[in-house]
Amino acid sequence: xxDRILKSINTRGLKNAVRGSEYKKEAxxxxxxxIGGYILLQLGAMTGLIGRxxxxxxxxxxxxxxxxxxxxxxxxxxGELSLGHAGFMAVGAFTGAVVVRVLENGIGFAPLRLLIxxxxxxxxxxxxxxxxxxxxxxxxxxxxxIVTLAFGEIIKNFMNVIYFALDENGHLKFAFNxxxxxxxxxxRILTGPIGATGVTKIATFTYAAILTAFTLFxxxxxxxxxxxxxxxxxxxxxIAGESIGLNVKKYKLMAFxxxxxxxxxxxxxxxxxxxTLAPVKFNFNTSVLILVFVVLGGIGxxxxxxxxAALLTILPEALRQFSDYRMLVYSIVLIAVMIAxxxxxxxxxxxxxxxxxxxxxxxxxxxxxxxxxxGKEAA
Amino acid sequence: xxxxxxxxxxxxxxxxxxxxxxxxxxxxGISKMLNFAHGDVIMVGGYVSFxxxxxxxxxxxxxxxxxxxxxxxxxxxxxxxxxxxxxxTGSLAVLITAIGVSYFLQNMALLIxxxxxxxxxxILKGKGPYxxxxxxxxxxxxxxxxxxxxxxxxxxxxxxxxxTKAGKAMRAVSEDNGAAQLMGINVNQSISLTFAIGSxxxxxxxxxxxxxxxxxxxxTGAMPGIKAFTAAVFGGIGSIPGAMIGGxxxxxxxxxxxxxxxxELSDAIVFACLIIVLLxxxxxxxxxxxxxxx
Numbered sequence: 001x002x003d004r005i006l007k008s009i010n011t012r013g014l015k016n017a018v019r020g021s022e023y024k025k026e027a028x029x030x031x032x033x034x035i036g037g038y039i040l041l042q043l044g045a046m047t048g049l050i051g052r053x054x055x056x057x058x059x060x061x062x063x064x065x066x067x068x069x070x071x072x073x074x075x076x077x078x079g080e081l082s083l084g085h086a087g088f089m090a091v092g093a094f095t096g097a098v099v100v101r102v103l104e105n106g107i108g109f110a111p112l113r114l115l116i117x118x119x120x121x122x123x124x125x126x127x128x129x130x131x132x133x134x135x136x137x138x139x140x141x142x143x144x145x146i147v148t149l150a151f152g153e154i155i156k157n158f159m160n161v162i163y164f165a166l167d168e169n170g171h172l173k174f175a176f177n178x179x180x181x182x183x184x185x186x187x188r189i190l191t192g193p194i195g196a197t198g199v200t201k202i203a204t205f206t207y208a209a210i211l212t213a214f215t216l217f218x219x220x221x222x223x224x225x226x227x228x229x230x231x232x233x234x235x236x237x238x239i240a241g242e243s244i245g246l247n248v249k250k251y252k253l254m255a256f257x258x259x260x261x262x263x264x265x266x267x268x269x270x271x272x273x274x275x276t277l278a279p280v281k282f283n284f285n286t287s288v289l290i291l292v293f294v295v296l297g298g299i300g301x302x303x304x305x306x307x308x309a310a311l312l313t314i315l316p317e318a319l320r321q322f323s324d325y326r327m328l329v330y331s332i333v334l335i336a337v338m339i340a341x342x343x344x345x346x347x348x349x350x351x352x353x354x355x356x357x358x359x360x361x362x363x364x365x366x367x368x369x370x371x372x373x374x375g376k377e378a379a
Numbered sequence: 380x381x382x383x384x385x386x387x388x389x390x391x392x393x394x395x396x397x398x399x400x401x402x403x404x405x406x407x408g409i410s411k412m413l414n415f416a417h418g419d420v421i422m423v424g425g426y427v428s429f430x431x432x433x434x435x436x437x438x439x440x441x442x443x444x445x446x447x448x449x450x451x452x453x454x455x456x457x458x459x460x461x462x463x464x465x466x467x468t469g470s471l472a473v474l475i476t477a478i479g480v481s482y483f484l485q486n487m488a489l490l491i492x493x494x495x496x497x498x499x500x501x502i503l504k505g506k507g508p509y510x511x512x513x514x515x516x517x518x519x520x521x522x523x524x525x526x527x528x529x530x531x532x533x534x535x536x537x538x539x540x541x542x543t544k545a546g547k548a549m550r551a552v553s554e555d556n557g558a559a560q561l562m563g564i565n566v567n568q569s570i571s572l573t574f575a576i577g578s579x580x581x582x583x584x585x586x587x588x589x590x591x592x593x594x595x596x597x598x599t600g601a602m603p604g605i606k607a608f609t610a611a612v613f614g615g616i617g618s619i620p621g622a623m624i625g626g627x628x629x630x631x632x633x634x635x636x637x638x639x640x641x642x643e644l645s646d647a648i649v650f651a652c653l654i655i656v657l658l659x660x661x662x663x664x665x666x667x668x669x670x671x672x673x
Binding site for chain 2: 075081135136138139140141142143145146147149150151153154157158160161284288291292295296299324325327328330331332334335338339341342343344346
């Protein structure tokens with residue numbers, strides 16, 4: 001089934017193969033992985049091949065895959081190191097949690113509530129991205145990284161002290177300290193230092209997969225647009241980009257804000273998958289985790305990041321039998337994979353070895369495990 | 380008096396940050412990498428010292444020396460096994476590897492020493508606090524020790540980097556790796572030496588920090604590591620005096636924020652100050668201006 005869908009897209013892709021064929025290839029593989037993965041996981045769940053523990057990871061997998069895609073927009077396409085992606089995720093998650101609770105009485109249809117929450121989360125996260133990005137995008141390299149790290153921590157810190165609550169009339173109240181502003185015990189606290197509690201889980205695997213598809217759609221389209229080419233030109237040579245009249249700040253900000261708002265949506269979906277939501281979940285480690293997906297998948301390579309995100313989300317679950325050792329194994333795997341993929345000597349040794357055992361000699365290097373690619377030699 | 384008390388505890392905390400930040404900044408200066416595992420080396424130093432003084436029964440000062448030795452070896456091994464294969468492949472790959480090393484150290488510590496927080500015996504047990512001005516001004520012995528420590532470390536380090544042959548080699552490598560190699564400097568050795576010094580300092584920081592704030596667990600090093608990294612950037616990453624100034628200022632800001640504004644928001648305030656400084660001076664307080672070549 002997945003194969004047939006792929007093939008039908010494939011032939012369409014071949015018709016205008018020359019211009020943007022790279023983009024078409026990337027889009028094909030990315031959508032192929034998403035659709036194929038979705039079908040595989042659904043089938044696995046239906047036939048009972050995939051256990052409950054792993055089924056519980058379906059929504060997080062989708063969320064992390066979309067986060068990897070959206071971070072790739074900043075790290076890969078725009079070339080800026082961001083260490084605060086989890087901050088935007090937190091903004092989205094808490095906005096979403098509050099919006100869903102507020103709408104609970106008004107709108108009975110859960111998917112609609114989720115959709116509204118997603119849109120509002122995206123808007124709020126975009127606003128946060130704008131406020132953060134506007135002053136700092138002039139900074140270079142590692143300095144920008146540390147500032148995004150700082151913002152991520154600040155956002156987490158604020159989530160720890162901000163209270164949102166519904167008073168007895170159902171009005172939304174907000175305060176830094178729950179004793180002021182009339183938020184007392186009669187009202188229902190929606191979110192506070194212990195996080196958002198009593199979230200009704202309305203996220204499902206299908207909704208999450210649709211969100212991932214949407215994220216993919218946005219990022220791939222930006223990459224293949226005039227704006228995307230401008231962003232990449234600035235990444236490759238800032239001065240040259242400036243000299244041909246590209247507005248460096250505008251394009252960098254565009255990538256940053258879009259990425260932030262997509263992260264907000266992913267965060268909203270993430271929040272709707274758990275009954276409680278603590279700010280600690282969105283700390284520096286989470287930002288780093290998403291960055292690991294992007295770097296491991298190959299910086300700027302969107303489908304590589306998707307695969308890395310899915311595998312690394314499953315890996316701790318798969319290593320559950322090693323219980324205490326699993327994070328240790330995870331860290332060793334991480335270091336080993338980094339050295340194997342980036343060290344020039346080891347890399348060349350692996351590729352010669354691969355050439356020897358590769359049964360599809362004249363096919364390309366993408367190991368083509370999930371998407372079956374037949375278009376290469378025809379194009 | 381309250382103000383002075385806060386100032387002194389701020390300087391003491393800042394000294395710890397400064398000692399950690401020195402490790403960050405030296406490593407960054409010489410190999411242009413953000414060594415995120417540095418914070419966890421602090422934790423290892425704390426544990427080694429803890430084990431030595433609690434179970435082996437060593438004197439606290441000798442335990443400190445053992446911890447310094449252990450961390451020096453650890454630093455060199457980490458650099459040799461994890462970072463050297465990736466030298467020259469771009470900072471992101473090394474950054475992720477450093478994060479992997481950080482996870483590794485944390486989880487190793489978790490396996491060996493368990494998740495329960497340990498109460499660290501102060502290296503200056505039974506001394507202080509000293510009271511001045513009729514008891515209004517209280518200074519703990521640990522505060523004095525950390526402030527003295529940073530002054531001594533700063534003087535020794537400055538002399539080492541500026542006067543000795545090895546120090547000159549280090550500066551040359553951080554200035555221009557390739558040219559230094561052509562001049563017959565052993566680059567690998569210089570980088571190993573930098574990691575060794577940074578890690579030994581991390582052990583000192585670990586013991587001092589745990590003496591002042593006596594809770595030791597596998598994640599102890601993480602937050603101070605991030606703060607010290609912030610301090611290093613604050614002062615201008617790559618600059619040794621910058622790391623010290625950045626650390627001290629950051630510590631003072633943190634304690635003042637805690638005592639006068641809000642305990643929960645103190646971290647946010649520290650990070651906000653960093654952002655403001657970077658907006659005014661994009662390469663930190665003492666950082667070199669990066670000139671761009673066309």
